Amino acid sequence: MNQKTQKNIEYVLLLVIVAITVCAYRFGYMSYVEKAEKIDRESKAIEARVSELREKEALKPVYEETIKESDQQFEEIIKKYGVGNTPEKSLVFVTEMEKKTKGNVNTVSFSDNVPVFVSSGSEKTATAYSGSLVLNYEMTYKGLKEAMDYINSYPERMNIDSFTTTVNQETGKLTGTMTINLYSIAGEGRDYVEPEIAGIKTGVDNIFGSD
Numbered sequence: 348m349n350q351k352t353q354k355n356i357e358y359v360l361l362l363v364i365v366a367i368t369v370c371a372y373r374f375g376y377m378s379y380v381e382k383a384e385k386i387d388r389e390s391k392a393i394e395a396r397v398s399e400l401r402e403k404e405a406l407k408p409v410y411e412e413t414i415k416e417s418d419q420q421f422e423e424i425i426k427k428y429g430v431g432n433t434p435e436k437s438l439v440f441v442t443e444m445e446k447k448t449k450g451n452v453n454t455v456s457f458s459d460n461v462p463v464f465v466s467s468g469s470e471k472t473a474t475a476y477s478g479s480l481v482l483n484y485e486m487t488y489k490g491l492k493e494a495m496d497y498i499n500s501y502p503e504r505m506n507i508d509s510f511t512t513t514v515n516q517e518t519g520k521l522t523g524t525m526t527i528n529l530y531s532i533a534g535e536g537r538d539y540v541e542p543e544i545a546g547i548k549t550g551v552d553n554i555f556g557s558d
Contacts, residue, residue: 425473428532429503431539432460432478437529439542440501441482448493450486450520460531473534479508480527485520494525504530 429436434457441452460476486494491512498507505527512523533539 425532425534425537427502427504428475428530430531430533430537432476432529432531433539433541436542437480440480444494444497447497448486448490450484450490450494452482452484454483456481460529466534473532473537476531476533478529478531480529482525482527483523484525485515485518485522487520491521498527 437455437457441455444450445452458479458481460478462474463477464475466473484491484494495507498505508526508528510523510525512521514520515522
């Protein structure tokens with residue numbers, strides 16, 4: 348083998364070594380770098396998530412206190428509303444109003460309760476209802492004022508929607524019609540209790556006892 352052939356072989360071997368080195372760098376080291384970068388990105392994402400969870404954990408007492416306060420506010424609100432409005436319950440209301448005002452309610456009309464709002468997205472659910480009560484009354488001016496005070500201060504939510512009044516020239520009393528809006532909330536843990544009316548049987552088809 349002459350010297351020229353020997354040098355050619357050396358050049359080829361050198362090229363092979365360089366090629367192997369380049370391939371090793373490209374497919375070995377670069378692959379390692381890419382994997383390292385991927386792991387680094389994943390580690391940072393995990394660290395960010397852990398940091399977020401730690402922040403939420405630190406605020407957990409605040410969230411729990413806020414939920415507790417919301418529940419208390421919810422309970423305070425629904426306490427102002429009756430569980431349900433029925434003719435029997437309305438008769439109790441009217442009878443008590445007559446006693447306080449020393450007036451007379453000659454006729455009473457009841458409307459059906461209509462759902463106006465249903466809560467959602469909470470562990471506690473409730474449905475709000477609205478109905479109306481129409482009274483034909485006769486009472487003194489003082490008695491009418493006392494009736495309005497009685498309605499406005501009643502422990503269960505209601506309000507006067509409208510009323511008319513005229514003076515009875517023979518008796519000097521005021522007569523007219525009053526429409527009262529009644530509101531109630533039904534939900535978990537709120538059971539309607541039938542009222543007791545002295546001299547009137549409740550839970551029957553005809554509460555007035557007429558034929």
